[in-house]
Amino acid sequence: MKKIGVASNHAIHANPKFGTNYVDYVQKNYIDGILDEGDLPVILPIAKPQLAQAYIATVDALILIGGQDVSPDYFGEDPIPQLGEIDRYRDEFELALVIEAVRVGKPIFGICRGAQIINVALGGTLYQDLNSQYQPLSVKHDQYPTKWSTPTHRLDWQRPNWLDGVIDRHTLVNSFHHEAVKDLAPGLSLDATSSDGVIEAFSDDQRHIYGVQWHPEMLLMTDPEAQKVFHAFHEKI
Numbered sequence: 640m641k642k643i644g645v646a647s648n649h650a651i652h653a654n655p656k657f658g659t660n661y662v663d664y665v666q667k668n669y670i671d672g673i674l675d676e677g678d679l680p681v682i683l684p685i686a687k688p689q690l691a692q693a694y695i696a697t698v699d700a701l702i703l704i705g706g707q708d709v710s711p712d713y714f715g716e717d718p719i720p721q722l723g724e725i726d727r728y729r730d731e732f733e734l735a736l737v738i739e740a741v742r743v744g745k746p747i748f749g750i751c752r753g754a755q756i757i758n759v760a761l762g763g764t765l766y767q768d769l770n771s772q773y774q775p776l777s778v779k780h781d782q783y784p785t786k787w788s789t790p791t792h793r794l795d796w797q798r799p800n801w802l803d804g805v806i807d808r809h810t811l812v813n814s815f816h817h818e819a820v821k822d823l824a825p826g827l828s829l830d831a832t833s834s835d836g837v838i839e840a841f842s843d844d845q846r847h848i849y850g851v852q853w854h855p856e857m858l859l860m861t862d863p864e865a866q867k868v869f870h871a872f873h874e875k876i
């Protein structure tokens with residue numbers, strides 16, 4: 640049984656359920672995707688980056704999940720007015736997890752923000768806000784208020800990659816992002832874009848790094864085929 644570390648998000652605003660008892664959390668769908676492969680999910684609560692080495696030593700692979708915007712100073716920019724909420728404490732922890740996992744050769748799967756963090760950790764850049772920085776933006780990349788589990792936009796596949804035979808080439812994906820990968824980090828290869836050219840998937844088979852901009856874990860609610868993405872990562876461990 641493989642142990643898969645899932646770096647947590649955390650709620651750091653008062654909310655009706657927990658008040659100011661702040662929680663570190665991982666959405667259930669990610670956990671389901673891991674359990675259904677027979678793997679053991681291990682939630683990694685956010686901590687000082689100095690603990691990344693100890694955390695990564697306890698797992699066989701790493702999954703990074705969605706959430707806040709990535710602080711742009713990690714790719715050398717000031718925040719533009721359209722930037723959303725950032726969380727530097729989470730950023731620096733996840734950046735350290737990526738560096739450590741790559742150092743020891745453990746596979747990494749990044750979903751949405753997770754893919755963006757991988758790219759930044761390895762020297763890439765992001766669009767802070769597609770609407771104001773990307774031209775021509777002809778696809779709706781934040782499909783709200785449409786349900787999380789509803790696929791909306793198609794992909795243009797760019798090369799043979801780890802999702803061959805996993806995702807039908809005509810399958811639609813969901814889309815809940817206003818940031819996106821701009822310049823891919825050295826060593827990462829482009830797997831898929833949306834029809835307007837926004838980067839939707841990349842990988843580096845040599846270093847066992849895989850990133851997707853959509854949310855396969857949310858598609859699990861309506862499409863059992865989405866489990867194949869988790870299976871494909873399971874096969875890489």
Ligand SMILES: [Mn+2]
Nearest residue numbers: 780814833852
């Ligand atoms: Mn998209």
